[in-house]
């Protein structure tokens with residue numbers, strides 16, 4: 001199964017990403033799945049007609065929300081980043097392997113290897129993270145040795161059967177509730193899969209504008225390809241694919257929209273804090 005996890009804000013990126021996997025990925029028999037947070041019927045319909053392939057939609061329900069509602073978010077990271085931790089539990093027992101892709105990735109070549117590569121007893125396969133921060137620092141922050149393999153969480157091959165049997169979702173939320181993390185979902189995945197991660201070549205997750213001839217999956221880790229600020233050489237490939245989707249005529253997102261999103265996020269965050277406090281007070285009351 002190929003899966004991603006999105007809210008409404010990422011519907012366009014997910015539609016184009018899945019379309020790229022459908023057209024370029026050479027995976028005709030793979031089931032496509034979207035774990036959605038608050039998607040409307042109209043969003044799903046738009047995505048379906050854009051990808052031109054059947055898609056299994058799973059809605060995040062109240063029980064799942066309970067796990068993620070109060071976890072740390074930023075204007076760039078909504079709570080849906082945590083949904084990937086729930087994926088193996090939601091897709092059903094018959095799915096033993098999940099290839100997870102961030103919505104901000106683009107498949108430009110044959111990705112069938114990810115569905116057959118032997119995991120050799122590992123929990124996860126992933127690609128080394130590339131970013132502004134040094135990996136040694138990121139490792140140290142989560143209590144690991146400097147040289148430990150730290151992977152990016154945007155492209156993952158997950159042994160879903162193992163994940164379920166070892167109750168990894170529960171363990172990840174225990175960790176998330178116990179202490180703050182800089183890169184929450186990614187730090188926790190790296191901790192849980194410590195010493196049990198298969199390292200994939202960089203071409204499976206080309207981050208930070210990295211240009212290589214053999215790239216199979218591009219990851220827009222900086223500005224998103226549907227924004228005016230994007231300077232990625234593969235933005236044109238994204239827009240070419242988008243031209244045959246329901247978002248063909250959508251204007252590129254502007255800096256100003258991003259500012260409004262930031263303001264919206266801080267208001268929502270404050271509201272959630274109030275709600276959380278109120279629920280705690282009420283609980284105490286009812287206990288008296």
Ligand SMILES: [Mn+2]
Pocket residue numbers: 102103104105154219220221
């Ligand atoms: Mn990403």
